[in-house]
Amino acid sequence: THKFSLSDDLYDAMKQFAKDKCITQNILFQVVWGILLQKFNYTDDVVFGAVVSGRTTQVSGTENMVGLFVNTQPIRIQFDEQSTFESVCKNVQSTNFRSMPYEYYPLYDIQRDCALKNKLINHVIAFENYPLADKLQDFSSSANKGLKFEGVEAFERTNYDFHVVVNPGNTFGITFTYNELLYCQDFIHTLERSIIKILQEVMKNPRTQINDICICSDYDKDKILNEFQMPAIPYCKDKNVVQLFREAVSKYGDKVALAWKEKEYTYKDVDRWSDHFVRKPVSYTHLTLPTI
Numbered sequence: 533t534h535k536f537s538l539s540d541d542l543y544d545a546m547k548q549f550a551k552d553k554c555i556t557q558n559i560l561f562q563v564v565w566g567i568l569l570q571k572f573n574y575t576d577d578v579v580f581g582a583v584v585s586g587r588t589t590q591v592s593g594t595e596n597m598v599g600l601f602v603n604t605q606p607i608r609i610q611f612d613e614q615s616t617f618e619s620v621c622k623n624v625q626s627t628n629f630r631s632m633p634y635e636y637y638p639l640y641d642i643q644r645d646c647a648l649k650n651k652l653i654n655h656v657i658a659f660e661n662y663p664l665a666d667k668l669q670d671f672s673s674s675a676n677k678g679l680k681f682e683g684v685e686a687f688e689r690t691n692y693d694f695h696v697v698v699n700p701g702n703t704f705g706i707t708f709t710y711n712e713l714l715y716c717q718d719f720i721h722t723l724e725r726s727i728i729k730i731l732q733e734v735m736k737n738p739r740t741q742i743n744d745i746c747i748c749s750d751y752d753k754d755k756i757l758n759e760f761q762m763p764a765i766p767y768c769k770d771k772n773v774v775q776l777f778r779e780a781v782s783k784y785g786d787k788v789a790l791a792w793k794e795k796e797y798t799y800k801d802v803d804r805w806s807d808h809f810v811r812k813p814v815s816y817t818h819l820t821l822p823t824i
Contacts, residue, residue, distance in 0.1 A: 534720045538704040538728065545735040546704065553618065553738075555625045557700050558659040563621050564730050565657060565696070566609035568723070571747045576611040581656035581692075584635045604639045605631065606653055615742045617734040655694040725749040777803070 538546075550557050562582065569578040586601030587594040594601065609624060646652050693711035698704070706727070708720055726747040733745050748756070767776065780789075781799045790797040797805070 534708040534710075534717070534724070536706055536724050538706075538731070540703070542728070542731055542735065543704040546731065549735060549738060553621060555621050557704075558661070558698075559621060559625045559628060561659065561698055562607055562657065563609065563617065563624055564727060564734070566607075566611075566620070566624075567617075567730055567742060567745060568726055568747060570609075570611060570742070571726075571745075577608070578610075579606050579608045579653055581605065581639070581653040582607045583656055583658040586636050588632055588635045601636065603635055603637075604653075604656055605635060605637075606639070606642060607657075611742045613741075613743060616739045617742065617745070618738040620742065621738075653692075655692050655696070656690060657696045657698065659698045660700070722752060725751060777806075 546557060546560060550560050565580065566578050569580065570576060581604045584603050584605050586603040607624075608627075609620065611620065643650050643652050689709070693714050695709050697707040697709070699707070706724075708723065710720060726749065729747055729749045730745060734740055771779075781803045785800040785803075786798050788796045789799040789802045
């Protein structure tokens, strides 16, 4: 589990934006999460699950019924080249209103009727409109006598390997609960920095086009440019790549130049393979290493 909170200034900007545009903070966060998924997966069409109460006005008498009505709805967010953060928020809000009468519709029925079946969603977001832990602590601190609550801590579990819980209380808290066998801690911290980066950009300019939004924080930029990239190595600019490779073959011919599927190929092997490729071109989509 990984927990973090947004800065007060950023949270205040979010609340003001939601108020000005007549949208909920839930919708705002869903759009931000959709942008994050879009950028990480190089797509303009994303789907994730959202937990809903299930107690809609369409079901008569729910206010008198005891028990859980909670359900998960697929949330689909689509983008195009002209989409701005502001326009997407309005579209998602409109879609949310239209879907409310169907909050009770079982997820397994939706998956059954969908081509993707149970692969439709692989994670969910739960937006806690009533943060129980905060309210109980507030009650304890305001009460002069009687029942008091101490050390209040709430937790949730799902059958997904990753889920997000948002608590918009006194602070805007976000919790990632994830399977550590699938997701490493560094990746989770990257998600945190990316969410904050997106929010900073769209709160500064809500009319920013989605394609122009950067999810890379200063920390990540520095890591990519200065740690992941190899140091610049000077080379002879009066020779082309083929000539430089030929020199490498003459110097390091019997050394390993390429490792592929538990096999190793020397510079001489790669040289012969490249000659074979030039003499007999093959489709790039079916390119395989020939037996040397």
